[in-house]
Amino acid sequence: MKKWLFGLLVLLLLTGLLVSGCPAEDVTPDPDPDPDPNDVPVDVEQDLVIAIGAEPESLDSLLMNSAPAATVSEHMIETLIYLDVDGTLQPSLAESWEPTEDGLAWDLSLRQGVTFHDGEPFNAEAVKYNLDRFMAYGDFEGQTAAIYAFLLGEVNEFEVIDEYTLRLHLNQEFAPIISHLSHSFVGMHSPASLGALGEDEVLEAPVGTGAFKIVSWDRGERIVMERNEDYWGGAPELETVTFVFVPEAGSRVIMLETGEAHAIMAVPPTEIDRLEAEADIDVVFEDSVRVIYIGFNLEDERFNDVRVRQALNHAVDKEAIIATIFQGVGSPSSAPVVPAVFGYTQVGPYEYNPELAMELLAEAGFEDGFDIELFHPTGRYPQDSTVIEAVQAMFAEVGVNASLTTYDWGTYLDTVIVPPEQAEHDLYMLGWGTVTLDADYGLYALHHSTQWPPRNNVSYYANDEVDALLDEARVTPDTAVREALYAEAIQLIWDDAPWVYLHNEGQVNAVRSNVHGLIHHPLENILAWDAYIE
Amino acid sequence: MFNEKGQVDAVSKLQTPKRDTELRQVWRHLRRNRMAMAGLIVLVIFLLIAIFAPFITQHDPIQRDFGRALDLPSEEHILGNDWLGRDNFTRILYGSRISLAIGLISVTIGMLLGVPIGALSGYYGGRFDILIQRVIDILIAFPGILLAIVVVAILGVGIENVMIAVGIASVPIYTRLVRGSVLSVKEQGYVAAAKALGIGDARIIIRHIMPNCLGPIIVQSTFQIATAILWAAGLGFLGLGAQPPDPEWGRMLSDGRQYIRTAHHLTTYPGLAILFMVLGFNLLGDGLRDALDPRSRKYK
Numbered sequence: 001m002k003k004w005l006f007g008l009l010v011l012l013l014l015t016g017l018l019v020s021g022c023p024a025e026d027v028t029p030d031p032d033p034d035p036d037p038n039d040v041p042v043d044v045e046q047d048l049v050i051a052i053g054a055e056p057e058s059l060d061s062l063l064m065n066s067a068p069a070a071t072v073s074e075h076m077i078e079t080l081i082y083l084d085v086d087g088t089l090q091p092s093l094a095e096s097w098e099p100t101e102d103g104l105a106w107d108l109s110l111r112q113g114v115t116f117h118d119g120e121p122f123n124a125e126a127v128k129y130n131l132d133r134f135m136a137y138g139d140f141e142g143q144t145a146a147i148y149a150f151l152l153g154e155v156n157e158f159e160v161i162d163e164y165t166l167r168l169h170l171n172q173e174f175a176p177i178i179s180h181l182s183h184s185f186v187g188m189h190s191p192a193s194l195g196a197l198g199e200d201e202v203l204e205a206p207v208g209t210g211a212f213k214i215v216s217w218d219r220g221e222r223i224v225m226e227r228n229e230d231y232w233g234g235a236p237e238l239e240t241v242t243f244v245f246v247p248e249a250g251s252r253v254i255m256l257e258t259g260e261a262h263a264i265m266a267v268p269p270t271e272i273d274r275l276e277a278e279a280d281i282d283v284v285f286e287d288s289v290r291v292i293y294i295g296f297n298l299e300d301e302r303f304n305d306v307r308v309r310q311a312l313n314h315a316v317d318k319e320a321i322i323a324t325i326f327q328g329v330g331s332p333s334s335a336p337v338v339p340a341v342f343g344y345t346q347v348g349p350y351e352y353n354p355e356l357a358m359e360l361l362a363e364a365g366f367e368d369g370f371d372i373e374l375f376h377p378t379g380r381y382p383q384d385s386t387v388i389e390a391v392q393a394m395f396a397e398v399g400v401n402a403s404l405t406t407y408d409w410g411t412y413l414d415t416v417i418v419p420p421e422q423a424e425h426d427l428y429m430l431g432w433g434t435v436t437l438d439a440d441y442g443l444y445a446l447h448h449s450t451q452w453p454p455r456n457n458v459s460y461y462a463n464d465e466v467d468a469l470l471d472e473a474r475v476t477p478d479t480a481v482r483e484a485l486y487a488e489a490i491q492l493i494w495d496d497a498p499w500v501y502l503h504n505e506g507q508v509n510a511v512r513s514n515v516h517g518l519i520h521h522p523l524e525n526i527l528a529w530d531a532y533i534e
Numbered sequence: 535m536f537n538e539k540g541q542v543d544a545v546s547k548l549q550t551p552k553r554d555t556e557l558r559q560v561w562r563h564l565r566r567n568r569m570a571m572a573g574l575i576v577l578v579i580f581l582l583i584a585i586f587a588p589f590i591t592q593h594d595p596i597q598r599d600f601g602r603a604l605d606l607p608s609e610e611h612i613l614g615n616d617w618l619g620r621d622n623f624t625r626i627l628y629g630s631r632i633s634l635a636i637g638l639i640s641v642t643i644g645m646l647l648g649v650p651i652g653a654l655s656g657y658y659g660g661r662f663d664i665l666i667q668r669v670i671d672i673l674i675a676f677p678g679i680l681l682a683i684v685v686v687a688i689l690g691v692g693i694e695n696v697m698i699a700v701g702i703a704s705v706p707i708y709t710r711l712v713r714g715s716v717l718s719v720k721e722q723g724y725v726a727a728a729k730a731l732g733i734g735d736a737r738i739i740i741r742h743i744m745p746n747c748l749g750p751i752i753v754q755s756t757f758q759i760a761t762a763i764l765w766a767a768g769l770g771f772l773g774l775g776a777q778p779p780d781p782e783w784g785r786m787l788s789d790g791r792q793y794i795r796t797a798h799h800l801t802t803y804p805g806l807a808i809l810f811m812v813l814g815f816n817l818l819g820d821g822l823r824d825a826l827d828p829r830s831r832k833y834k
Contacts, residue, residue, distance in 0.1 A: 248791070248792070249792050250791050250792040250794065268792050270604065270792070270793055270795075270796050270797075271792075271795065271796070274795060274796070317600070320600045323600075324600045324603045324617075324618075324619075325603075325617070378773070385778075385789075386617055386618075386789075388778075389618060389778045389779065390598065390600075390618055392778060392779060393596065393597075393598040393618060393779065394598075396596075396779075403777060404777050404778055405691070405777075406691075406773055406777075
């Protein structure tokens with residue numbers, strides 16, 4: 001009897017220990033299980049938290065498709081070339097680049113002595129592996145190429161010259177190749193980590209060469225990264241960087257004010273004045289390279305008539321949207337790309353004129369207007385659903401009744417970037433940042449007829465003349481000629497109006513004043529490798 | 535006077551005033567209950583607002599006016615303007631139409647489905663009862679709003695679907711309630727008598743059993759309307775209910791959140807509207823429960 005009681009007691013005690021012990025271990029993981037006695041204690045914990053609106057849809061180079069993915073990825077997965085805040089191309093994993101004499105190949109000299117987070121060496125073979133995979137060349141032939149494979153579309157072979165030299169063979173001269181190599185999605189993963197991926201396995205833990213290494217990714221919640229002590233550029237000050245995903249802008253502001261987050265992206269315009277008045281918070285204004293637009297589903301026959309498309313452009317009061325909803329941050333679209341982009345020509349904005357819009361609609365045979373399904377994301381772009389509600393009201397004033405369908409970002413991309421026969425929407429809202437600062441990227445990917453979904457010409461736009469101009473401009477080395485070609489293409493696209501052009505975004509971020517060194521990039525990235533907490 | 539005809543007359547005369555007294559008793563009892571009357575008055579006010587909304591305000595609930603976006607309450611816009619310059623007061627007035635419609639229609643749907651199922655299940659018993667009740671058990675295991683979210687996810691967002699979803703989510707409650715009442719009523723002598731007379735099952739259920747289950751159904755419906763309005767506001771808040779530009783209170787709350795520091799009138803007043811409408815139904819329901827229960831009437 002006593003033995004029996006004793007046994008039960010021990011069992012209870014053990015269970016109690018297990019139950020009480022487990023969560024405690026989970027909640028506070030010891031960052032340094034083997035403390036070095038020589039370690040100097042730091043005054044402030046260097047754990048930075050950044051709240052952003054949308055979660056990366058993936059961190060795999062093949063599948064990434066948004067600025068939030070680029071922002072997170074840049075901390076771990078580096079590119080060969082880095083596009084600096086001022087728009088210059090800086091050496092990163094490639095130290096220098098040189099065209100061959102005929103201009104039909106480029107030699108990249110790679111940085112030496114770099115290792116991936118898993119200890120694998122970084123060399124020309126590793127780069128070839130990544131780029132072959134990106135383009136579905138060589139060993140990857142027959143597999144699906146990256147969504148952004150068009151970036152390197154003119155490259156037909158990646159050749160290893162020696163351990164640290166890689167040659168890119170081009171079909172023809174291709175002007176934007178170096179800018180394209182700076183794109184966040186052309187990142188260098190450890191080949192071993194990619195090779196270990198199963199057939200249908202999704203990349204959850206990217207292994208790169210960057211300043212930070214992944215710790216964990218809780219879907220829908222956060223991504224935690226820790227300092228890479230062996231970073232070739234010198235280990236960062238920060239111990240950890242955490243990106244938390246908070247679609248609600250108001251909640252992000254509260255997190256910043258309570259100190260739960262050190263930095264937030266996309267401050268709601270109505271909060272700017274209040275935050276600027278707070279002593280321990282800095283509001284940061286930065287340009288953006290992103291245009292926001294509402295695209296037509298051009299396979300819908302009601303939109304075949306260009307007058308209908310132009311009418312809806314005239315129906316939207318862009319100035320009022322900027323003034324009211326954005327408190328003056330941003331500007332109405334004056335071309336399909338923002339002014340900072342090479343190749344930009346001012347052709348707009350479309351004048352706000354509801355009477356003209358109604359006339360055009362009547363001419364096209366829609367005196368009584370029509371009903372449309374307008375799809376839009378929420379939490380992705382600043383004030384996205386508010387803008388859409390305003391547009392809905394403006395459309396209604398010219399007789400076009402839009403019913404709205406709202407999606408979160410991940411679902412949204414899968415819903416609208418679909419082949420025409422699967423499209424449920426008549427119009428859709430999207431934005432596009434020309435992150436290479438070269439018009440090729442902004443125009444080709446969205447308007448060339450070869451770029452229909454799953455790529456990014458979501459409007460199913462096809463114009464032979466535009467195709468020809470874009471094709472020619474991307475292989476013309478002479479910058480003046482290129483500019484002229486883009487000017488012509490932009491005018492054609494603008495008059496065709498495959499989109500309702502809305503606005504060029506402006507960025508408003510906010511940071512607690514004790515955080516220094518954060519980079520607010522015009523590409524809508526917030527980068528933490530030089531940051532520290534005071 | 536005591537001939538056969540006269541007797542029948544007397545009986546029929548007796549019955550008519552008796553029914554009147556029943557109703558009157560309920561009303562008398564209800565009238566004495568101050569909280570219930572407060573609830574009733576609130577609801578009557580909301581009903582009048584819903585019907586006469588266009589006469590109360592000269593503004594339009596969806597007409598934007600960018601120049602006056604986020605204006606604070608003023609003489610012309612007594613509850614201020616929203617982010618598109620729409621009059622907040624007007625939107626709340628029109629919102630009562632949506633909330634009342636959702637409450638009434640969804641409860642009707644729930645009743646039309648739940649009451650017959652519960653009645654049949656209770657009356658016939660046996661395997662049929664067990665089968666139905668296990669299905670209801672499964673449904674009850676989900677919180678109502680979760681069940682409604684599942685239904686909306688299947689049907690798609692929008693007001694009509696919210697009504698259906700909330701209606702379906704309230705079916706289990708009615709089924710349980712009616713089954714319980716039917717179980718107790720069907721053991722009564724007059725039911726046995728009706729059966730002995732060879733009256734058909736359908737007639738027995740409709741004419742003899744259901745009238746005696748009416749009280750609990752009425753009380754439950756009053757509470758259920760309150761719940762339905764809350765669920766619908768919850769769905770609206772999550773973006774699954776009414777879609778812009780419809781002025782649905784839950785949606786207004788959620789959209790107004792980001793302005794809560796600078797323009798709190800966008801969240802405070804729709805919130806109060808939801809509070810008062812739900813409170814009204816709950817108070818009335820409480821009063822009705824007391825008034826319809828003969829025992830509580832006698833002892834008071």
